[in-house]
Amino acid sequence: MTLILAHRGFAAAYPENTMKSFMEAAKAGADGLELDVQMTKDGELVVIHDEKVDRTTNGTGFVKDYNLKDLRKFDAGCHHKTLVKIEPIPLLEEVLAWLSETGLVCNIELKNSIIPYEGMEEKVISMVRDFNLSEKIIISSFNHYSIVYSYRLAPEIEIAPLLSEGLYMPWIYAQSIRAKGFHPHWRAAPDEIVKAALESGIEVRPYTVNKDSELERLFKVNCSAVITDDPAKAKKIKTKIKQAY
Template sequence: MTQIFAHRGYSAAYAENTMSAFIEAEKAGADGLELDVQVTKDGEVVVIHDEKVDRTTSGSGYVKNLTFKEIRMFNANKKGEKKELIPSLVEVLEWMQTNRLICNIELKNGIFPYEGMEEKVIQLVRKYDLSNRIIISSFNHYSIVLSYRMAPEIETAPLFNERIYMPWVYAQSIRAQGIHPKLSSITEEIIENSLKNGIAVRPYTVNKDADIVKLLKINCSALITDDPVKALKIRKQYEKRP
């Protein structure tokens, strides 16, 4: 069965990367979450996609230049009425102890190579005993390799947005158990060959009905979508087919 991962939580209906978006994705029945982490000036791992807080919050500035206390003053729900805070990774992992979700943590260290980010994330994952429910991904593949070396028990998956030749061979070479390709950079043949070679494939961001059906048809490992409710509905209908 193809798993449904909620991209930055249930981001089609709630402010991305907020506890509401995560809680609603879980309530909807998603199998997993995808979220992004950056590191504050005082070393706190926080859940936010951009290096700057400007797009998604009421504040401005780079995450790396703000303290956790400062970051928590901003509203992460710019368009809605309800105030949302930027979550710390601690908050998400604590909450994950109350459910059975899988969580893909994307290390956003391609622009700023946050010193010690991998170690901080791994320590927290181990502290909350969630190693078997976490996938660490990043566009920074050096970071992926470092994470694997530090914690071989935690699954890793490189992210990429261009077509890589035989990505399953590449994944195996860096000891990754999965790949997270951009949907447009992957073909059915590549997915099938990756699966055949024991590499999970979880494309992003899959929002069109036809694309969801196509991935269900070839039994892709998972898909990462902004709208888990829609994807789950399509999966349910698809499973009922004779």
């Protein structure tokens, strides 16, 4: 059964990587979330995709240059005029506390390819363990050194390399770094790659799958999961395909 993972929450309709977006994704019937982690100047883990706050908030500058209390003053929902309440950039701790009550799975993407946040892996793992969420978490990154390091620190927490380009026999690569799955761009996940990986016991969770035709294709091939901005639409398509087969 293909899981639906809400990319930065229900990002198609709500401000990405906010508690509002995560809660709405759960209401829409997502099986889990995908979120991004950066680190503040005072070493706190926060959930935001970009290294800078400019695109998603009413602030400017790098996340790494702000202390948490100043970063939390920005509104991550400022581009959504319908929201009356300010949506602060969430702490990872706050998301995990909520998550631990839901049963949802969560893909935590470490955003440490551009800025090598020192100690990020240790902090994320420690927090995941504190909330007893090791079974529900997948740690991914484009920085494959980081996820291998994460696996060495916590072999009980699943890791998955992110792949923006097609890779020859990616399931072999995943096995070589002790990953139980990989997260390719949807263009790098044609049917034959998905099928061969699944036959080798390796999970495939493509991102960011928003086109109806691609969602249909991946549901039909029984892909492990899809990472999508619109969990509500994905759920409708999944139900339709289930009924047809």
